[in-house]
Amino acid sequence: MVTEASVLLVDIGNTRVKAIRLDAFGGEPEYFVDTDDLMNASVFRDIDTLYFASVREQAVSDRLADWCQKQGVTCREVVTEKTAFGITNSYEDVSKMGVDRWLAMIGAAEIACDTFCVIDTGTATTVDFVSKGQHLGGWIVPGFQTMKSALVGATKRVTADDAAPVTLDVGQTTEACVAQGCHAAVIGVYFSAVDYLSRKQTPFDVILSGGDKKLFAIAELSDSMRPANLVVQGLARYAKSELFA
Template identity: 50%
Template sequence: MVTDESVLLVDAGNTLLKYVSLAQYKQHIYSSDSVTLLFRQLPTTPTHIFLCNVGKPEIEQQFFTYCDENKIKLHLIETEKFRFGLQNSYLNVNKMGSDRWLAMVGAQTIAKKTFAVIDIGTAVTCDFVENGQHLGGWIVPGFSLMQESLVKNTSKVTVHDQIPTTFRVGQDTEECVAMGCQAALRGVYLSAVDYLVSKQAPFSIIIGGGGKNMLAFAESNGSILVANLVVHGLARYAESLLPALVSNR
């Protein structure tokens, strides 16, 4: 029988795989370094897996093999032109990462009619939606990619691995780089606010992704931070494609 506990949601990103059952996705999300380790960590064998993969192509093959061997139904979620009242602005939806699409689908359940969704991971994406119409968005290098670019393309710049927990000016090179990259991420948020204000309508900004705490200051401005927007989007697909879930509740 299909239940909330037997449905697994998996967000396979560029760095980690995040996973959780549909029953727990609002409380806690787990992570794994590899598909093999993820399978070992599962307490029980699921009946259905909903997968978003923007990582390596072989990840999908590993899931197909595992699901075939264990008689599990695999739902590979791709970007669509229209779903849940959300209209994609891309002419070629295959060029939009499914993580961006799912982040909008997830944010749509907690946002006002006009909103921006900012997802902070290896890259930072920002997408705008107004009355169900995706207006477009931005893609920016994430914190680590910014630092790596400076190290790669300059001769005397060094960095450290610490993620800033406060915002200030730096007083050595490593701190200056860290604070500069953090300032750039804050710039995405402030630019999103500026763009949404031009719409002259109430709006929300929803922030997710592994680096969401770098914009924690925005929470005091009314923006909403969530654990994993992609997983929220996968949950909507699971609930819409598995009617048995609703009838069993």
């Protein structure tokens, strides 16, 4: 019999792979560089079912599925759909939408009111807007690190450091100007999302997620929610409904 402790949820992101068992999905996942790293890890022991989602190339998914088959582990890859859990995707070709965005919406819908947006910030910052079960559309923006690398790569005299500001401020050195400027740009996405939703003239929730959500400390003033990891939460919803409903 499948138990929640024997199901592993895996989010294969652009930068990192996150894995956590279904019975612990609200907690902190384990991080891996890639799926080879994951396949050798102890989290893989004693599981009988794997639910995964990937934004990497197809070969990565194929290799993971092959490996599961050899281990006798049931493997289910979740992909972006046109409709599920009462949400309808606005993309005409839903296969083009990154499954992390789809799962973030599915995860957010469980905790948000009728109208909401989910802001997921990591390698990219994505924003997706949903009202009454209809996905209205979204934004894809470079993430904080990605913005800094693009800036450094496209200029001669601009350099960056590892600082990750949490307050809106200004810099007095090149590195501080870059860090504060890119932080201001990330925060700008949040304010623009609030502005867009405000025009709907209906109550809404803003849900923040992703490896860099700490950059949104400023949003604590408002009542936006910051759940653990929405992509994993979306995967958990799929696994629960398919295995235990």
